[in-house]
Amino acid sequence: MKMMKYLANLIAGVCLIFNLILVSSQPLFVDCGSKGGKDEYGRTWVEDAKYLTSSKNSEQAGAQHHNPLLPSTLPYMNARIFKSQATYKFPKKAKERYFLRFHFYPSTFGNYDVSKSYFAVAAGEIPLMNNFSAAITCRALTQAYLVREYSLAPSDCDSLEITFTPSTNYSDTFAFVNGIELVVMPNLLGTAPMVGYRSWSVLDVATENLQTMYRVNVGGQFIPPNKDAGGLSRTWYIDDTYLNGAVQGLSIQSDKTIKIDYGNMSTATAPEDVYSTARVMGKFGKVNLQTNLTWVFRVDPNITYLVRLHFCELQFDKLNNRMFNIYLNNHSAIADPYPADILAWTNQKDVATYKDFALDLNDESGHEQIRVDLNPSAIHNPRYYNVLLNGLEIFKVSEGRSLASPNPELSDMMIQEDQVAMNKPKTFSKSSDNIVVVGATGGAAAAFVVVALLAFFYTKKRKVHRVGPHTSSWLPVYGNSNVGGSRSNSAHLSALAQGLSRHFSIAEIKQATNNFDESNVIGVGGFGKVYKGVINGGTKVAIKRSNPSSEQGINEFQTEIEMLSKLRHKHLVSLIGFCEDGGEMCLVYDYMALGTFREHIYNNKKSNLSWKKRLEICIGAARGLHYLHTGAQYTIIHRDVKTTNILLDEKWVAKVSDFGLSKTGPDMNQGHVSTVVKGSFGYLDPEYFRRQQLTEKSDVYSFGVVLFEALCARPALNPSLPKEQVSLADWALSCHKKGTLDDIIDPHLKDKIDPECLKKFAGTAVKCLSDQGIDRPHMGDVLWNLEFALQLQETADSSGSSGDQGSVRSRDASVRNPRESGNLSVGSEHELNESKDDSVIFSQLVNPTGR
Template sequence: MKINNHIFLSLVTLSLIINTVHGKGGPNALLLTCGSSDNGGKDADNRAWEPDTKFLTSGDKSAMSKAETQDPSLPSAIPYMTARIFPSESTYQIPLQNSTLRTLLRLHFYPSSYPNFNISNSYFSVIAGNVTLLSNFSASIAAEALSQAYFIKEYYLAPWVSPTLNITFKPSDNQNGSFAFVNGIEVISAPPVFNEEPVLIGSVISDSEQEETVKVSIDANSIETMYRLNVGGQYIAPSNDSDGLMRSWYEDSLYIYGAGDGTALKADKTITYNKNVPSYIAPLDVYGSYRSLAAGNADLNKNLNLTWVFEVDPSFMYVLRFHWCDSEMTKTNQRVFDVFVNNKTAATEVDLFSWTTAISTPIIRDYMVRVTNNTQLWVSLQPNTKTGAQYNNVLLNGLEIFKLSDGVNRSLAGPNPTISDMMKKYQGSQLAPKSFETEKKTKSFTVLITGAAGGAAAIGVAAAIFLVAYNRKKKVHGGDAGTSWLPISWNSNSTTNNKSPSTSGRSQGGTAISTDAACNCRYFSLSEIKTATKNFDESNVIGVGGFGKVYKGKIDGDTNVAIKRSNPSSEQGVNEFQTEIEMLSRLRHRHLVSLIGFCEDNGEMILVYDYMGKGTLREHLYKGNKNNLSWKQRLEICIGAARGLHYLHTGAKYTIIHRDVKTTNILVDDKWVAKVSDFGLSKTGPNMSKGHVSTVVKGSFGYLDPEYFRRQQLTEKSDVYSFGVVLFEVLCARPALNPSLPKEQVSLADWAMRCARNKTLDDIIDPLLKGKITPECLKKFTDTAEKCLSDHGVDRPSMGDVLWNLEFALQLQENSDGGKSTSNATEIVESEDVVEEIDQKSLMAIHRSMLSLGDESEVNENKADDNTDDIFSQIVNPKGR
């Protein structure tokens, strides 16, 4: 059954001869370098651009201007170094070669300094035909929020009744001295990319007799491109796109939710286009790589899924295009899975071989969903176990997300980002986009959009979309390189010549590890690593994370180690690789995972750690995982992790903020000793006299401090907030985010705080713990967790106070059980050279003094174990406090 929500426009077919650009620009492309007084020129991709003057309407009073500075990140001077400035409303009249087709429109913006114009005064609207693309838009604010020097907005305009497309730039009336501007315009007669009608999600009616879907026509909708991902594969530069459409395809790994990011693989079969998927849909490289769940874990995979999370504008309809190509299955009912979007079923019993009746055959499916009040779009793939399929697994090759124009207002305009006071203060300095350059002079940015759950739900929509963008630097041959992680609509498209593997973000042996760090840990050759892992045998894989796979290995004969290897096909991780080595080579503490050494032979990025036999804390909390931890075990693990974090905050030479505290980064050894791990995102500073470090937002969904998210001012209290989520995760035995639950329960932080206010926390405690926690212990524990989740950092306890309270809670539990605490004052306190016993009076004095320590609390980072932490964390008779 099909329904049409729109009356299809009556179309007039008229061909006009216009200047076309062939070669890399593709046929039927008009490229305008705006504000140029000469004859245009060619960009870094050898595409010819022409001046825009003849396409402006008569009587136009716009001005031509040239940027005063050329940011190093610009891929080329054309079209960015010249701009057309519009003090009043002005219109381009663009001839269309074929008005029956959609028009691919790209607008290029470089909000730099222009003579006699203050770019911060620029607020304007852009209307193409009868569709509002931008409204009261500030390119300057957007660039600042994204830490980008320039960006591109990309649209597919609905077929137009006229042979001429009018593009109008209109300065905002409510801003004094406002003006509009643009640097470049691309107008391309697009092939029929949107030929299929998407399935309306939520319309699936399925029973034993029938399954019916509702499809909706989008012919009358204009479309904005939001995301375009090569799932499981590498970044595909515009010059390598199919049919000269110059699209960019990005890696998907940084949008994956949670620790289980599956396995990225490459097809070993030849893939060709077919009548259902012509070449202009996507380049073959998209179908040649894919992501699935780890092989060989059939029982475990039943309960797993692959999930991606994206930031979007609310109150719009979105079309999600799934690209699939199964190069493994050779008959039906071998791999069957379900697709969910925002916790709604998009497709059930997806059997790609059944759909295509052939192996290695590309296929696409489009689905439509409305996003109402939230700013996140969740996409999940989960094995379907009802059909009895041979393999419990999923598969995805590519994903595109498009925003549809509002049917009433015919608008695609979203809000401007909100710039924080901190970002305004540092305008032109820390916010200035950094330049990156490889051997091939390839320049690009790496920008990641992350979202925040929990308290961050109250943050404005614009901030949720834009303010969490940040630059991820990557070292390449002594230079920097990266790949944009923005929504495609904001992408700078700056990688222009990414053709050689040598220009990737891989280390290539040039990771620039400091001499000090290199001296404090062991360097392994690649042959040693291969021997330790039996040449990276898959049977030795003990985990998979955002950085890559983790293998169990043996070195020096019989010493067990954990070996973390960066995904060889990934361009991410160089910065994290360096940070991890620099941090952990200087830190030695009982509750911090120990780095033994590293390897960077042949462009590899490999880290070698002490082996943690019990895995991650998360593995022991949720249903179906390794062990059911007792309450005492959970408390002791939390105490150990708190000790490690307290040491980072106060015991090292400089304050160290972990920035990614979560249950997957708390490891447990064979003796159930907890250790904090993964310092790839950690931040340190010479002092904290300002109380914070100004930095772009990094972290994990569900654990992110809402104040840090709002203000981009990182403090140690950001770790405290994340640790508060961990405490509730331990108590409730559920993930920090669970999109399968009702909306109000998705975020554990939000739900726990709501239950606390309603005095119903008992209802969400892990059923395995019911009746096993003493009331006094439970109250102390939950009070501590609640305080950690305070909206404002100043209201949160220090990690030292958190540690004290957890020790207190354990004592309350032990005293009630009639047992003996494992953390009393007679416990021997070990440091590198000292063994001593601390009595209660001395302990209390130490506690009071340490809470007031400032910069004078510096301790040599190279000490084997910082005694201030262990001394502080011992408690005698907590009831005496």
């Protein structure tokens, strides 16, 4: 009997140990506030109750609103509320490093208003957050939800305690959390040489606790958690948001039949999709030598950061083909006389590797950004002057200190909006109001427009009030893009108002427009009239009022709000808010002081634009469209690209507008969306019209018409002309084929366009108008060609040679821009870069730093 009991206990013990090992080795996804289930990515979430050491003073609650930007109802639509200190205890393996992630959705849960929630979070003895407000953070960063990720150093403990503590600085406050992830992290960290200050030392990152700040797939697409390597559930974002400077580079991709070799690295280091795509510079080496390929990331000051750069040579299989310098905040990381040569690290093509660097911002007073510059090296006479980067990660390093950061400061404009909503008197000075106007109309340099404004406003405020340091911007959040449907319009828009766009009353709209006074009408479109208005005591806005007789008004109204509430980019018009009150549907935008592009091309009321200005406007619009096509989880197709939907602010910055017909969604993964044909005649893609299958190339066709409008200064359709000339697209293609394009160019541009610039620009427009979508370039290719055309024009202008046929050497027609075909051939060495022996004179594009 004793033997049987002994065996039973032994079996039970073995089973317990096996279960502990199994639980602690598998990723743990904890749904805090509900029973769990599967999310959109197929991950299984479990209930949190069994991990709470005590359920006293905590409760579960459901969200009152569902924001369409949430990637999944799990874990965001339910929360665990803590009215006093509470602790989760999770089993884990000793001496293992773990990813710890928290999910926060600042909605209203039951009777709990999350705007009143302030709390601290600690992992064991490690402070992760202090006096943290998810509502303020999401509001300041214009995000619907927040994911905070930490990498916890190995310890001897076989459990991890996560403690939530409501702040003592406020009364009636509480802590909350929607979801927690605990994922075993392989041994991916070691040591990193210090760059700049303390450059003589090496940081042992493997023993440090980290906070993930940025994780970027350079030159590639968004990678969701379920597509990450090693089952680590990381999210990789596109790099377009962080590109800075005149040079945007080219995205390249390896042959899909080639498998990436990880060598001695763990395959969990980064997904193959990271190493199989990259960003390089243009093909003209002498231009590349004078510029940098630059990314800028906003971070907290006075902290040490780990910067990991991922590399994989996709094009060359010999040394000394591509050598380049790497600078972090203008400090040399790898640079002359020993520049980077990826093949010297990997010995062969298509082999992945990475380089870690530690950057200390403690000595750089007030430095709140990390700038990464790549620049070709010429010191060893490489065959091509170019650079390459595949991926980038930035981590905050604790170095024995807290990882907590202050909450970000709301901009003055946001504070004013709050005061208006609460009917409080304004307390801002006249100078403060002026700042609001600039902030509302000026835009910013990337999708994180509000973050850039926060930095500007906050720097000014800190000089006066000496408040604490500005917290960093967090990972950009791209929510789902499920447009349309039969949801309740009112409930849906109320959800969107939660921190994404302002909900105006009809009284506010009437006050802003002087009761829709006809003298304030600045435009009329299919949706209705557009009025100039003033809000917040001085901020100019454009207010689009729905025409009640418009059958598509409601759908376009909802689509416009869905699109613009979650999109932030310098070259997309910004939606401030909306009104669905008193039987009215109104949309409130930033005021574009200079009107539409069309008005400046062939409207006698406006002065004629220079060719260079037209090029810059086309480039800005192309950047906005390129962001729509590649910058979100799903492709967004504008579907109504035309010169009246390209608006200009007071600084001539082009912004794409009018998203009422836009389409998006997971169906685009099939390459097209089958849909009823909509758009504007004269701009419609003929393939889309025939097959009723919408693709991103439909926007490219429409943009090709825009390019010829800019060049020829005539409408897309002009019925008063002879039959063969009615359609600008058809007439321009015909003239280009016959070699008579010069005859239809805007007379105001005569002798003012460099011949090589014209050749590049017209060739790009012609490719856009190809009858078959497969023959058209991607918008990124169009953008590169237009930027190159601008370089050619600026070079000619600087040498005083515009319009002189003999002043710029004609290039061999066989030497084509590799992007004109719509794809960059990875194996073609000549197409990557101009040979050093070619002599083409270019002006210096920017004043480079970091060299």
